[in-house]
Amino acid sequence: LSVEEALEAILEALRDPGFQEAVWRASLHAEERVPRILEAHPWLAEAAREVAEAKRLAVENLDSLIEEAVGAAEAAGWRVYVAETRDDAVDAVLRAVGRGGLIVFSKSMVAEELGLREALEEAGNEVWETDLGQLLVQLERGKPMHTTAPAIHLTVERAARLVREKLGLPLPPNPEPEDIVAAVRGFLREKFTRASAGVSGANAIAADTGSVVLVENEGNIRLVTGLPPVHVAVAGVEKILPTLTLALKAAIVQAAYAGLYPPTYVNVISGPSSTADIEHRRVKGAHGPREVHLVLVDNGRRRAAHDPALREQLRCVRCGRCQWECPVWRHTANLWGGPAYGGPMGVGWTAITHEPDAGGLALLCMGCRRCDEACPMEIPLSGIIRELKRRWAARHVL
């Protein structure tokens, strides 16, 4: 977690023209996309303000909101766990999915934060990421390099090499992205149908209905959460909003500011699959999972809700726009920011979830304030980072 360790990796990335070019190009595209979306759909900026305000209040009332969400989710048929620590969260998921199974993951930053995939593998499970970018990250044993675009640092050549070498899938010479997508789709189909459990994150959770809201474009989340007999949703407690309307808005705002609007799929999951088609008697487990688990992860969040600087970070919807807009991030991707998260929002999240002393990483922020301008949740990211610098310097320098 030291700034020197991060810098070592960054200096190496600076010598890697493929890495530099891939991240730069993606940033340019993302930078253009979001303003175009906002111009075409002006209501999104208004929705973002509404969600930001709701999140402000949610952070202030986090404990009661958690309680409300737990009650509603249990009533809807979820088995709910509030995990105080990383270990509690991993234990809860392990109890839900068991050992020796085949587990499919949809991309989740909280799973990354918890080291969940690795923990389930250690427990004897076969685990596959099903988001293409995240699968590539799994194959290279790296970390996601952007919140919504985890394999942003890989060129098509590097992605193809991973798929050939690690999955043994045949690809034509000089493959196009379409070839890789088709090969991986075939490979993962079989995993989806055989999976004993699916693990997802959540873009938002509604406290009034106990619903989990997820947005996506690939369609993998629908399969992860719909096909296996068991579904586990893992989410930070800050994802809870008072109502389903706000939760839906939060998810759509997240997609828009990630540059993906309209999202291809919006999923609302409110308990196990069931049918009452015979004699109007409710039977759990129709085509979707018969068993659904919701793991609400604290891991530093409730403490952060009382920290004058870090509480602001809890409004983050993880759209990753601050990353695209950050001049430093454009050269480092998530090599800067901590073990799971990265970029301007990553430094704050690392301080919440991994190491309160993350301020060393904060030193790589130039204080240029582009992230503050970009954030749809009006989070003063550069201010949080400066405060973390102050805390770090007081302890390690002065």
Place this chain on the structure above:
Amino acid sequence: VPLDVREVLRLLAEETRRRGLPVPVPERVVYEWADGLGLPEEGPVLLFTGALYQIMPYVDRLVAHLERLESARGSGIAVRLARRLGLTGLAGAVAKPDPAAVEYSRRVLRSIVGHLSRAGVRVSYPPGVDWYSGVLLYDLGLDEVFAEHAARVAERIARVDPQLIVTVDPHTTMVLREAYPRYVPGFNYEVKPYLQVLAEAGYRPPGGPRGPWAIHDPCLYARGLGLVDEPRRLLEAAGVEAREPRRSRRMTYCCGGPLEGVSPRLSRAIAERRLEELREAAPRIVVMCPVCLANLRRASQGRVPVEDISVVLGGEA
């Protein structure tokens, strides 16, 4: 190998505590630019340069020294130790700044005073008041040292108790406006950058109709102060064609300068990208911050003219 960041910060804190300046340079460096100008020593409008233009040529040498250390090969304790020794040798590293850079800083400040005078703004420059603001300490989170330093600087300013402080760069402006009032009890002076003062005075600069220039907004003017129209109005009034680069105005892109002490290589990479997109807009670049000036010039290595706005407005570029 990465720099030992703690050491860099400690050194900065020590230097500022010892001399009041972030780099080991003589005190006269702050004032000598004004020699012979006969600026009034009294008056309600205080010119406070914050010394950034003056010390940047020395910082530039220091950054070159740090970049060599960062580029050194090797690992382990021996290298770490060597780096520490290397850092303490920085007095030697900054001893010989580029004379052209020193002269340019002098020219910028004299040019600014010339513009203010022609705009009818009478600034005072009393001896022993202008000083380094401590902005780098603040930016790096060295708040304890910053607070001590700011208190000393505020004492100097309190001696003349100005009605208005006119600044010459975005960093000093922001720190005096945002941080000083929070760290120094009773510090509530009005602070304005000279570009705003000139624009408000309806100043028509003498600069000739030369161009085109790619305009590079400094982050803190654009996003901190919302100062984006004023420099454009002044350039237009001077008959200078300013072209907007891909990222400009409120979403301007950082020059990489603030990272130069932590990772000179990363700082340079950011500057090179910015330089590229500025060049796409026009073959010459106009900047309005001493940090942008130094960092973009370092990245450009003389390939692209990078000039300060004060010089461009004066038709001297």
